[in-house]
Amino acid sequence: MRYIISQRSLGRQPLTPLSICVALLCCRHFSSTATTATVSALKTVVITGSTRTEGPPRPILGPRVARYICSSLESRGHVVSAVLDPSSLLLLEKPHFAYSKRQVPPKLQEMADALEAADCYVAITPEYNHAPSPGLINILNHFGSSLFSFKPSAIVSYSAGQWGGTRAAHALRPILSELGCLPVSAMIHVPQAQDVFDEQGNFIVVGDEQQQWDAYTDRCLSQLEWWGEAARQHKQRVDPFQVSPAFTKSPTQRNAP
Numbered sequence: 565m566r567y568i569i570s571q572r573s574l575g576r577q578p579l580t581p582l583s584i585c586v587a588l589l590c591c592r593h594f595s596s597t598a599t600t601a602t603v604s605a606l607k608t609v610v611i612t613g614s615t616r617t618e619g620p621p622r623p624i625l626g627p628r629v630a631r632y633i634c635s636s637l638e639s640r641g642h643v644v645s646a647v648l649d650p651s652s653l654l655l656l657e658k659p660h661f662a663y664s665k666r667q668v669p670p671k672l673q674e675m676a677d678a679l680e681a682a683d684c685y686v687a688i689t690p691e692y693n694h695a696p697s698p699g700l701i702n703i704l705n706h707f708g709s710s711l712f713s714f715k716p717s718a719i720v721s722y723s724a725g726q727w728g729g730t731r732a733a734h735a736l737r738p739i740l741s742e743l744g745c746l747p748v749s750a751m752i753h754v755p756q757a758q759d760v761f762d763e764q765g766n767f768i769v770v771g772d773e774q775q776q777w778d779a780y781t782d783r784c785l786s787q788l789e790w791w792g793e794a795a796r797q798h799k800q801r802v803d804p805f806q807v808s809p810a811f812t813k814s815p816t817q818r819n820a821p
């Protein structure tokens with residue numbers, strides 16, 4: 565797993581290739597369902613939204629949810645190619661596409677390269693005042709839609725309260741759609757995330773509840789897989805930018821006549 569800029573979002577050491585292999589061998593789905601086995605590993609960029617370093621409110625929940633989602637992706641045989649941490653970018657001053665190629669700051673270029681190489685995305689947001697994390701949106705705003713488009717995304721939200729960040733999740737949908745990485749219909753909402761996952765992203769809940777969480781997560785990730793694989797295969801036959809070119813000068817290039 566590659567972490568862009570900061571590892572704070574997960575608070576753990578990068579996985580080694582060996583540990584990824586172990587994850588594949590131990591996966592709960594990869595060999596158990598025929599449909600999953602036909603999908604080859606998707607390069608997934610996870611974009612996190614938690615920027616808090618201190619409470620209250622306590623605890624800080626973002627890293628727990630992100631760890632669970634990353635390990636769920638890995639256990640399905642996918643590669644988390646980067647985890648983007650919003651605290652590694654300042655508020656938007658100049659987006660990636662506004663720089664001349666040779667002057668892009670290296671950190672920004674590293675993120676852009678990861679986003680461009682991805683097959684799909686997972687956006688993980690807390691709910692702050694019924695809205696998605698401004699840090700997550702700040703990351704998205706730094707990059708043009710050509711990096712994201714024609715690839716699917718999945719939305720994960722969480723909160724300390726009973727609604728699991730659903731309002732934030734819904735507000736994120738049009739933003740991801742505008743970037744061209746259409747969100748799959750199933751979302752993952754985690755209410756009272758402090759009672760579901762420990763700091764390592766392992767379950768606190770026991771027994772049937774764990775399976776229920778895994779099944780709920782799988783519904784969303786299997787949709788992401790389906791679309792991710794479909795998009796990847798179709799791109800080999802039809803270049804999406806040939807049929808729908810990215811605008812090169814200004815958004816007015818897509819105006820109605």
Ligand SMILES: Cc1cc2nc3c(=O)[nH]c(=O)nc-3n(C[C@H](O)[C@H](O)[C@H](O)COP(=O)(O)O)c2cc1C
Nearest residue numbers: 614616621624625626690691692693694723724725
């Ligand atoms: C500024 C702020 C606004 C919040 N607004 C909401 C909210 O609208 N809905 C909700 O369920 N929880 C809200 N909470 C509580 C969060 O769900 C909880 O603090 C959660 O841990 C935030 O994620 P984080 O720990 O990754 O920052 C808010 C917390 C903060 C700090």
